Amino acid sequence: xxxxxxxxxxxxxxxxxxxxxxxxxxxxxxxxxxxxxxxxxxxxxxxxxxxxxxxxxxxxxxxxxxxxxxxxxxxxxxxxxxxxxxxxxxxxxxxxxxxxxxxxxxxxxxxxxxxxxxxxxxxxxxxxxxxxxxxxxxxxxxxxxxxxxxxxxxxxxxxxxxxxxxxxxxxxxxxxxxxxxxxxxxxxxxxxxxxxxxxxxxxxxxxxxxxxxxxxxxxxxxxxxxxxxxxxxxxxxxxxxxxxxxxxxxxxxxxxxxxxxxxxxxxxxxxxxxxxxxxxxxxxxxxxxxxxxxxxxxxxxxxxxxxxxxxxxxxxxxxxxxxxxxxxxxxxxxxxxxxxxxxxxxxxxxxxxxxxxxxxxxxxxxxxxxxxxxxxxxxxxxxxxxxxxxxxxxxxxxxxxxxxxxxxxxxxxxxxxxxxxxxxxxxxxxxxxx
Amino acid sequence: xxxxxxxxxxxxxxxxxxxxxxxxxxxxxxxxxxxxxxxxxxxxxxxxxxxxxxxxxxxxxxxxxxxxxxxxxxxxxxxxxxxxxxxxxxxxxxxxxxxxxxxxxxxxxxxxxxxxxxxxxxxxxxxxxxxxxxxxxxxxxxxxxxxxxxxxxxxxxxxxxxxxxxxxxxxxxxxxxxxxxxxxxxxxxxxxxxxxxxxxxxxxxxxxxxxxxxxxxxxxxxxxxxxxxxxxxxxxxxxxxxxxxxxxxxxxxxxxxxxxxxxxxxxxxxxxxxxxxxxxxxxxxxxxxxxxxxxxxxxxxxxxxxxxxxxxxxxxxxxxxxxxxxxxxxxxxxxxxxxxxxxxxxxxxxxxxxxxxxxxxxxxxxxxxxxxxxxxxxxxxxxxxxxxxxxxxxxxxxxxxxxxxxxxxxxxxxxxxxxxxxxxxxxxxxxxxxxxxxxxxxxxxxxxxxxxxxxxxxxxxxxxxxxxxxxxxxxxxxxxxxxxxxxxxxxxxxxxxxxxxxxxxxxxxxxxxxxxxxxxxxxx
Numbered sequence: 001x002x003x004x005x006x007x008x009x010x011x012x013x014x015x016x017x018x019x020x021x022x023x024x025x026x027x028x029x030x031x032x033x034x035x036x037x038x039x040x041x042x043x044x045x046x047x048x049x050x051x052x053x054x055x056x057x058x059x060x061x062x063x064x065x066x067x068x069x070x071x072x073x074x075x076x077x078x079x080x081x082x083x084x085x086x087x088x089x090x091x092x093x094x095x096x097x098x099x100x101x102x103x104x105x106x107x108x109x110x111x112x113x114x115x116x117x118x119x120x121x122x123x124x125x126x127x128x129x130x131x132x133x134x135x136x137x138x139x140x141x142x143x144x145x146x147x148x149x150x151x152x153x154x155x156x157x158x159x160x161x162x163x164x165x166x167x168x169x170x171x172x173x174x175x176x177x178x179x180x181x182x183x184x185x186x187x188x189x190x191x192x193x194x195x196x197x198x199x200x201x202x203x204x205x206x207x208x209x210x211x212x213x214x215x216x217x218x219x220x221x222x223x224x225x226x227x228x229x230x231x232x233x234x235x236x237x238x239x240x241x242x243x244x245x246x247x248x249x250x251x252x253x254x255x256x257x258x259x260x261x262x263x264x265x266x267x268x269x270x271x272x273x274x275x276x277x278x279x280x281x282x283x284x285x286x287x288x289x290x291x292x293x294x295x296x297x298x299x300x301x302x303x304x305x306x307x308x309x310x311x312x313x314x315x316x317x318x319x320x321x322x323x324x325x326x327x328x329x330x331x332x333x334x335x336x337x338x339x340x341x342x343x344x345x346x347x348x349x350x351x352x353x354x355x356x357x358x359x360x361x362x363x364x365x366x367x368x369x370x371x372x373x374x375x376x377x378x379x380x381x382x383x384x385x386x387x388x389x390x391x392x393x394x395x396x397x398x399x400x401x402x403x404x405x406x407x408x409x410x411x412x413x414x415x416x417x418x419x420x421x422x423x424x425x426x427x428x429x430x431x432x433x434x
Numbered sequence: 435x436x437x438x439x440x441x442x443x444x445x446x447x448x449x450x451x452x453x454x455x456x457x458x459x460x461x462x463x464x465x466x467x468x469x470x471x472x473x474x475x476x477x478x479x480x481x482x483x484x485x486x487x488x489x490x491x492x493x494x495x496x497x498x499x500x501x502x503x504x505x506x507x508x509x510x511x512x513x514x515x516x517x518x519x520x521x522x523x524x525x526x527x528x529x530x531x532x533x534x535x536x537x538x539x540x541x542x543x544x545x546x547x548x549x550x551x552x553x554x555x556x557x558x559x560x561x562x563x564x565x566x567x568x569x570x571x572x573x574x575x576x577x578x579x580x581x582x583x584x585x586x587x588x589x590x591x592x593x594x595x596x597x598x599x600x601x602x603x604x605x606x607x608x609x610x611x612x613x614x615x616x617x618x619x620x621x622x623x624x625x626x627x628x629x630x631x632x633x634x635x636x637x638x639x640x641x642x643x644x645x646x647x648x649x650x651x652x653x654x655x656x657x658x659x660x661x662x663x664x665x666x667x668x669x670x671x672x673x674x675x676x677x678x679x680x681x682x683x684x685x686x687x688x689x690x691x692x693x694x695x696x697x698x699x700x701x702x703x704x705x706x707x708x709x710x711x712x713x714x715x716x717x718x719x720x721x722x723x724x725x726x727x728x729x730x731x732x733x734x735x736x737x738x739x740x741x742x743x744x745x746x747x748x749x750x751x752x753x754x755x756x757x758x759x760x761x762x763x764x765x766x767x768x769x770x771x772x773x774x775x776x777x778x779x780x781x782x783x784x785x786x787x788x789x790x791x792x793x794x795x796x797x798x799x800x801x802x803x804x805x806x807x808x809x810x811x812x813x814x815x816x817x818x819x820x821x822x823x824x825x826x827x828x829x830x831x832x833x834x835x836x837x838x839x840x841x842x843x844x845x846x847x848x849x850x851x852x853x854x855x856x857x858x859x860x861x862x863x864x865x866x867x868x869x870x871x872x873x874x875x876x877x878x879x880x881x882x883x884x885x886x887x888x889x890x891x892x893x894x895x896x897x898x899x900x901x902x903x904x905x906x907x908x909x910x911x912x913x914x915x916x917x918x919x920x921x922x923x924x925x926x927x928x929x930x931x932x933x934x935x936x937x938x939x940x941x942x943x944x945x946x947x948x949x950x951x952x953x954x955x956x957x958x
Contacts (some may be wrong), residue, residue: 014744026467029495030493031471031491031492031510032466032493033471033474033488034469034471035469035471035472036467036468036566037469038469039469039472057446058445058529058530058558058559059438059441059529059558059562060444060445060447060448060470060528060529060530060558061475062438062440062441063441063445063448064469064470066440066441067444067472067473067475067476067480068472068475078437079439080437080438080439081437081438081439082436082437083435083437084435084559085435085436085559085560086557086559086560088435088559089533089559093435095435098435099435101435101445102435102436102437104766105437106437122467122469122529122530123529123530123533124531125496126499126533126534127533147608154469155467155468155470155530156467156468156470156494156495156499157495157496158467188681191474198637199555203465252501253819264842325930363726367517383477384475385474385475385479386471386472386474386475386478386479386486387474387478387486387889388478388479389478389479389483390478390485392485393484393485394901402608425687
């Protein structure tokens, strides 16, 4: 395993055996101010261009989707809600017949759709509506034109980004099998902005790593094959179930930190390079220029961010890798890093890179956490949309965590943008004289 | 099961949140899973409220369902009372909470909390946001108002009223209240209580002290006002004071209820709208064809403003407030058009495409539809977005509200002389209709309606022009070119009329001659 290029900074430890991973975690239970997994549809429906996401749920689900997006729809979105009504619940209408006719109507409107996800919600889970069987039944009717899958994005089972995990895990059985004899192939897992995906594609190409595939692909028919020679590299940290499903199909996980910041991206690429036996010289040649660019871009913000104290409310599941980036590359210190749930295996490298004194909290009791945040008086708090303005009123600068999900932040070329997202709210404070 | 891509109203518990958030010392304990906390952002982001809504969500998870979710509810209610010390509490369930049938009302009774607890039954699978707000306010009034002291009044005291209906997340409620309080006080009427916006729980105990009630938003306040009328014999107003004439009617109605002299009250009428509308610059507004959609209150009131105070022509109107369908249908009759009662925005879009209005007055949704179709639009009703909470004072009620409306309705339009010049010099490369009104910096207006007619998106077959219209009749080159010289906002209408004219006469081709024949045939 390789050391990082710059020894003065805390190196990103690569092996997961470190004792640092087994640190105490503050586990909390109470009101959780986090979106449910349905919100993942917000970016997934743009990512997979011929997929439609049909939530089987209530008016609340539909209202959540249009409110959480922050904007109202412009073109017709590739998502919708089949709203259950009283007559469905009272058994006056057969729910399966109703669903079939909704799907029929939808597919007639949208002949361009090749992949339809039936997405379970809190109410559909509570009444135990069997969307597995519905998806099978509907697939028989609509295949081969449309494939129909299902997953649950319900708030009783999933938080925010876990919806993407559930969606990708549902895609795994659909992936074509790759024979045992196939050469090693890299599968980058987790939705990335198209521009970031293309950048990574070019870097892997220059490193001589290939074939490289991305899950999810941009089109339903282009989903990557998987087999015993597939090596998976996670672009996002919240993909527990997807990894498990891919491993069941023989794939092997490459352990790595997440590609946030210059160092994070280098360590991430390096993990893949090592797995594909790329020699050190080639790695250095390929990564040097973009890495320097990224360091320069991040460095522009160091003066404003160094020494600043940050408090993370749990939201996107990116909190731990972000805290690692802010600490290692910008000299910020995390006070508390909240995460909706903690997968120690997938977070191993990033947790290990956090100083011992940082509190990691899992789950949430929002009132108690607000109290801790007020007492800690951080320079910046990373939180969901519901909490941001109330904290600002109390004099605490905030960064909305949803922006970190909806903005391309991974990779070298985005490292500066990522730093800027944290610098801007502080910068704004210093400008305003009202 | 109903396929929904977008919804005008949230679920009924969001209506209850609007009441709880409007008031100062009421807390809402909601039996709900974690994702339902999204609703907080409606208040903190869209309305820019400075405090979190006073709502505690029990946040049950799948693993709790097998065990004791009712225990979870009771803990949450107990903790919320201890932490927030509200003066009263409302308890209920969201859509998922309703399904697990824990009975929050019954459970909260067993807690013996030291404050009044009002249980809410809001059926999530049949009712919606405004209904939920109305029901919540009604239950609060019904539970609390009888405990207030009986009305006592000195013989020489000024007449008094309550103002009912303004909530959090309402369309311009904040400024409407300021405007109407000012108007009533100028009339010599004492405003006893405004509720629920900014009210305290104890204010609801004082409701019965007033002589009558002013209902600003019938969607929200009607059930409570009717109950107050039955219980305390307080009459309530029926006129919503939006527009100059409605405000005058409102003054007459209030003067009558308060026993005041109507004429001296009407002397207060001061609005710039009448003169602005009569000034010759406004001539170009004459007969502009408008389509309205929104909640019933705003649509009915704004149709009257548009037709009688702006000189527009109402060509269609509709509402998503099914509870008020009859009132909206009656209003439509006044303008010789049909009312569209629906909560499916695709139907609204189809209606707008079919009617080809020159302006749309609607909600944020119609703003998007109009933008897609290249039609000027002003927002006149909830559902709201962050831009519906302007920093400046901008009521839509009362006389200042009428001034605001004049500006609001004129702003999206191309101004009089500019419109003429556009018409005359159509081919100017930088001064053409596709460039949009010169005072709006939005850049280019999206492709005009008529072009979209031809290239209707594949997915949008429901709203596309029926293909027969186009297959059978051919536009000849010169006619097609001439058609493009017609301003884009009426071009679609001209195309349709010409095709209809040609079809009725069995013409296979449309020449320039046909175009002008049709124009004269349909000229108004």
